[in-house]
Amino acid sequence: xxxxxxxxxxxxxxxxxxxxxxxxxxxxxxxxxxxxxxxxxxxxxxxxxxxxxxxxxxxxxxxxxxxxxxxxxxxxxxxxxxxxxxxxxxxxxxxxxxxxxxxxxxxxxxxxxxxxxxxxxxxxxxxxxxxxxxxxxxxxxxxxxxxxxxxxxxxxxxxxxxxxxxxxxxxxxxxxxxxxxxxxxxxxxxxxxxxxxxxxxxxxxxxxxxxxxxxxxxxxxxxxxxxxxxxxxxxxxxxxxxxxxxxxxxxxxxxxxxxxxxxxxxxxxxxxxxxxxxxxxxxxxxxxxxxxxxxxxxxxxxxxxxxxxxxxxxxxxxxxxxxxxxxxxxxxxxxxxxxxxxxxxxxxxxxxxxxxxxxxxxxxxxxxxxxxxxxxxxxxxxxxxxxxxxxxxxxxxxxxxxxxxxxxxxxxxxxxxxxxxxxxxxxxxxxxxxxxxxxxxxxxxxxxxxxxxxxxxxxxxxxxxxxxxxxxxxxxxxxxxxxxxxxxxxxxxx
Amino acid sequence: xxxxxxxxxxxxxxxxxxxxxxxxxxxxxxxxxxxxxxxxxxxxxxxxxxxxxxxxxxxxxxxxxxxxxxxxxxxxxxxxxxxxxxxxxxxxxxxxxxxxxxxxxxxxxxxxxxxxxxxxxxxxxxxxxxxxxxxxxxxxxxxxxxxxxxxxxxxxxxxxxxxxxxxxxxxxxxxxxxxxxxxxxxxxxxxxxxxxxxxxxxxxxxxxxxxxxxxxxxxxxxxxxxxxxxxxxxxxxxxxxxxxxxxx
Numbered sequence: 001x002x003x004x005x006x007x008x009x010x011x012x013x014x015x016x017x018x019x020x021x022x023x024x025x026x027x028x029x030x031x032x033x034x035x036x037x038x039x040x041x042x043x044x045x046x047x048x049x050x051x052x053x054x055x056x057x058x059x060x061x062x063x064x065x066x067x068x069x070x071x072x073x074x075x076x077x078x079x080x081x082x083x084x085x086x087x088x089x090x091x092x093x094x095x096x097x098x099x100x101x102x103x104x105x106x107x108x109x110x111x112x113x114x115x116x117x118x119x120x121x122x123x124x125x126x127x128x129x130x131x132x133x134x135x136x137x138x139x140x141x142x143x144x145x146x147x148x149x150x151x152x153x154x155x156x157x158x159x160x161x162x163x164x165x166x167x168x169x170x171x172x173x174x175x176x177x178x179x180x181x182x183x184x185x186x187x188x189x190x191x192x193x194x195x196x197x198x199x200x201x202x203x204x205x206x207x208x209x210x211x212x213x214x215x216x217x218x219x220x221x222x223x224x225x226x227x228x229x230x231x232x233x234x235x236x237x238x239x240x241x242x243x244x245x246x247x248x249x250x251x252x253x254x255x256x257x258x259x260x261x262x263x264x265x266x267x268x269x270x271x272x273x274x275x276x277x278x279x280x281x282x283x284x285x286x287x288x289x290x291x292x293x294x295x296x297x298x299x300x301x302x303x304x305x306x307x308x309x310x311x312x313x314x315x316x317x318x319x320x321x322x323x324x325x326x327x328x329x330x331x332x333x334x335x336x337x338x339x340x341x342x343x344x345x346x347x348x349x350x351x352x353x354x355x356x357x358x359x360x361x362x363x364x365x366x367x368x369x370x371x372x373x374x375x376x377x378x379x380x381x382x383x384x385x386x387x388x389x390x391x392x393x394x395x396x397x398x399x400x401x402x403x404x405x406x407x408x409x410x411x412x413x414x415x416x417x418x419x420x421x422x423x424x425x426x427x428x429x430x431x432x433x434x435x436x437x438x439x440x441x442x443x444x445x446x447x448x449x450x451x452x453x454x455x456x457x458x459x460x461x462x463x464x465x466x467x468x469x470x471x472x473x474x475x476x477x478x479x480x481x482x483x484x485x486x487x488x489x490x491x492x493x494x
Numbered sequence: 495x496x497x498x499x500x501x502x503x504x505x506x507x508x509x510x511x512x513x514x515x516x517x518x519x520x521x522x523x524x525x526x527x528x529x530x531x532x533x534x535x536x537x538x539x540x541x542x543x544x545x546x547x548x549x550x551x552x553x554x555x556x557x558x559x560x561x562x563x564x565x566x567x568x569x570x571x572x573x574x575x576x577x578x579x580x581x582x583x584x585x586x587x588x589x590x591x592x593x594x595x596x597x598x599x600x601x602x603x604x605x606x607x608x609x610x611x612x613x614x615x616x617x618x619x620x621x622x623x624x625x626x627x628x629x630x631x632x633x634x635x636x637x638x639x640x641x642x643x644x645x646x647x648x649x650x651x652x653x654x655x656x657x658x659x660x661x662x663x664x665x666x667x668x669x670x671x672x673x674x675x676x677x678x679x680x681x682x683x684x685x686x687x688x689x690x691x692x693x694x695x696x697x698x699x700x701x702x703x704x705x706x707x708x709x710x711x712x713x714x715x716x717x718x719x720x721x722x723x724x725x726x727x728x729x730x731x732x733x734x735x736x737x738x739x740x741x742x
Contacts, residue, residue: 440584441548443584443586445546445568446580446583446584446586447586447598448567448568448569449544449546449568449569449571449572449577449578449580450572450594450597450598450601451569451572451573451598451601451605451658452569452598452601453569453601454569456597456601460589460593460594460597461589464586464587464588464589464637465587465588466588
């Protein structure tokens with residue numbers, strides 16, 4: 001196997017010298033331009049002004065803000081946390097100075113931060129001693145707090161007609177696409193956090209793959225929260241035109257802080273006729289310490305629309321971080337014969353709480369969806385799968401298959417499954433299978449008897465449990481995901 | 495110095511005494527059979543040698559090559575070359591047999607300060623061993639013991655033994671549940687394994703395996719201790735007269 005330091009830490013995994021196993025927990029000392037905490041219309045306007053947005057965008061935000069003010073935070077998820085004081089959060093923080101025009105202009109301190117995290121923000125071969133052709137190339141958009149600081153390989157992508165840039169740039173350069181699709185999949189008032197995001201989102205990635213184009217490389221965005229008391233509200237929009245294909249990866253980390261920090265992103269995917277979007281996430285936000293202090297609240301709305309016939313959207317997520325995860329990457333299957341997939345591994349330990357799953361909404365005929373969810377709970381954590389499969393009356397011949405497995409490590413954790421099936425179509429086929437198992441003493445002893453130490457054994461057993469999901473990840477990401485699980489499981493035994 | 499030396503071993507399970515002063519010495523190059531009726535403590539003995547949790551050693555010692563291993567963790571005993579073929583091998587879904595075997599062999603190599611075998615080299619070795627045991631190549635790709643028949647599970651234990659090359663192999667009722675063809679394949683595997691540098695302890699209820707794997711010594715375990723030892727003829731005598739004969 002080649003040296004795997006490559007994407008070594010799209011997910012931030014090196015051990016920090018402090019003895020903590022969250023290696024991405026350092027703080028970058030950089031001068032920032034930060035709005036004071038608090039939220040009202042003037043803050044929304046200020047964000048829009050800072051980003052030099054056109055008037056239509058400002059109005060769009062203000063409309064979202066007004067709607068948000070009339071909404072209430074949802075309470076139905078199986079997670080517990082104190083009410084968030086939205087006036088105590090700062091809604092914008094960006095490294096000081098003018099936006100860099102090219103990679104050469106990026107602040108060296110920022111480049112060092114990403115280097116430390118293992119994210120390649122340069123376009124040369126990333127590893128000495130490895131032939132360039134052996135390395136899959138990945139274009140990266142790096143989002144630091146509220147702004148995109150660098151996007152690599154833009155020229156190469158432009159040659160293929162692919163647009164890959166920050167959302168701010170897209171609003172300026174591709175307003176027709178943004179106006180058409182922004183909010184089309186996740187409407188502004190969709191839910192409390194989506195409305196908030198629509199009002200104050202700062203940056204994120206924008207992708208447009210033109211007709212009949214296969215994106216020549218993997219695209220990825222790496223999200224980093226750095227500033228204190230700051231929320232991160234990024235917005236991602238990916239459009240695959242007719243017959244286009246794109247694979248997109250997302251990674252995230254944050255420093256270790258004692259306070260909870262809010263991350264409320266919105267991701268929208270649009271697939272037209274015969275288009276395919278594969279969206280993979282390795283989420284490693286700071287989960288809080290082993291007594292449950294600090295950590296990210298990850299309240300994210302991700303949804304894809306299979307608008308076109310025979311289009312396909314596939315979500316794969318590996319969730320190991322965050323104090324609380326609340327997210328349901330979903331697919332609206334509108335086009336005839338379109339396909340939605342959701343593959344998820346969610347690992348919780350210590351005091352982490354996860355309420356995650358998916359919604360598959362079948363509208364078009366012969367639409368098909370597959371849900372494979374693997375939840376692993378350790379420590380005192382609570383891990384819930386929540387999924388909804390809906391068959392609308394027009395979805396003739398639609399099919400869903402759901403498999404939902406839970407694995408428990410230890411005695412004090414919890415695993416929960418909340419499947420909702422709504423079928424308005426008697427002929428639709430909906431299958432649901434669920435299992436709950438434990439890492440057994442017998443399995444551990446077998447591994448130990450063969451010379452494998454118990455922690456390695458648990459991670460091997462857990463990896464085996466997750467196999468169906470890992471095989472859907474791009475290869476180098478799958479390796480990282482397996483390693484991340486290994487690190488996350490340290491100390492879970494005993 | 496004996497490869498394995500057990501002295502006055504006492505073991506409780508759930509506050510009930512199962513082994514009550516068991517002593518046994520096995521030298522390198524030897525095969526010993528430990529026989530006994532159901533409930534005599536045979537499987538307890540095999541599991542205690544390997545350090546399985548849940549067995550409370552209340553007295554006595556277990557030593558390998560003169561070093562006391564009574565308190566060692568299971569993986570540390572494994573690193574010293576102790577191997578247990580399980581009576582009821584457990585399943586690990588999703589972890590391929592090949593991956594599991596490689597992890598085990600790598601762990602052993604690391605402890606000995608040797609290089610881990612390369613993937614192609616290891617795959618070659620695993621395929622050879624599998625074919626010796628009449629196992630299909632696909633067998634290596636399947637999850638550990640996942641959906642294996644009883645006979646396949648037992649052959650898989652022998653496969654692991656051949657690849658790990660332990661100093662001391664403890665086989666816990668490896669012959670039970672095997673038809674005659676599978677029994678011969680397993681016996682051939684054990685015979686191929688034996689050499690001057692290692693030792694085998696066969697824990698068994700029946701003597702039929704001993705027709706194919708000829709032991710140097712036979713011990714009879716009843717009431718938690720060895721009550722009689724002899725050569726191969728003791729096994730044949732047991733088969734003829736039954737374990738009840740010993741009580742007479």
